Amino acid sequence: MKQLIYIVIILFSIQTNGQNSTERKQFRVDLLTIEKNTKDTLIGSIIEVFSGEKRIETDISDFDGISIFYLNSKYIINNKVLLKIHGKKCSVFEKEYELTDDLNITIYLEYGESEYTHPKQLSEMYKKLNIKPKTSTCGTVD
Template identity: 60%
Template sequence: MLATPDCPADNQAPQLAQFLYGNVVHNSMKNFSYILFFLLCIQVNGQNPPDRKQFKVDLLTIEKKSKDTLAGSIIEIYSGGKRIETDITDFDGISIFYLNESDIVDKKIRLKIYGLKCKFYESTFSIKEDLKKTIYLQYGQTEYNDPHQIHKMYEKLNIKPKEFHCGTID
């Protein structure tokens, strides 16, 4: 039997089947590669951070002379004459919070800190990136002398305690 381009000989049938199967597998893998690439592009695009920038502010409050860390210091953050955040230091005198770039006027923030048994502290900082500062307070005359006065100070400063949610939110 003679083989023509349109009709292969009987002995060439296995080679033809292998050739066709190879092309099918090759084309399937090629299509799979395109689909996988497309899906990865969608996933990568979905993981872009939001356009709104947040600055991380990391403060450590310490008493200037004794070098004691000051737990329970009340912090108010102002920008453009408006209070934009409040926080309280933990047992190690550390306060970490985030500020939205849109809330900051002229890239400046003003900190007001009421430390336990310490003089009132106020200072202005320029904020162009994350801020990490050690704040040195001095023991002195204050109306915040006892940790049990924290609720009274919150009331005086018109601060609402932050709500913390544990577990899942319904």
């Protein structure tokens, strides 16, 4: 009986931090890329995300100029990320953001000097930036 009391005391004194952790595992990033003056959505903008001098994610905007991706918190240093966006016919956009919650922003790019001027250059830009295209699967799982 004494052993049972000790076991109950030990079980109640152990903290169970694993179940109610306040640390986020992932941040959702929603970007909309628009040209600043014409307000046109920019299709095929290449997004690079850096944290602490290391690129931690890449993505590309869809036909609506939207890019949605997730950032793993273990790769984010000091809660800061740098977005570097290459839009077609636009100057490269760079801005640092502090991540405390999911990020939902509109990025205004400006037409200017750019190496990326045509959709057919996408694979060339991937090679130049050392980005491996992401693979995705379509269909249903049986």
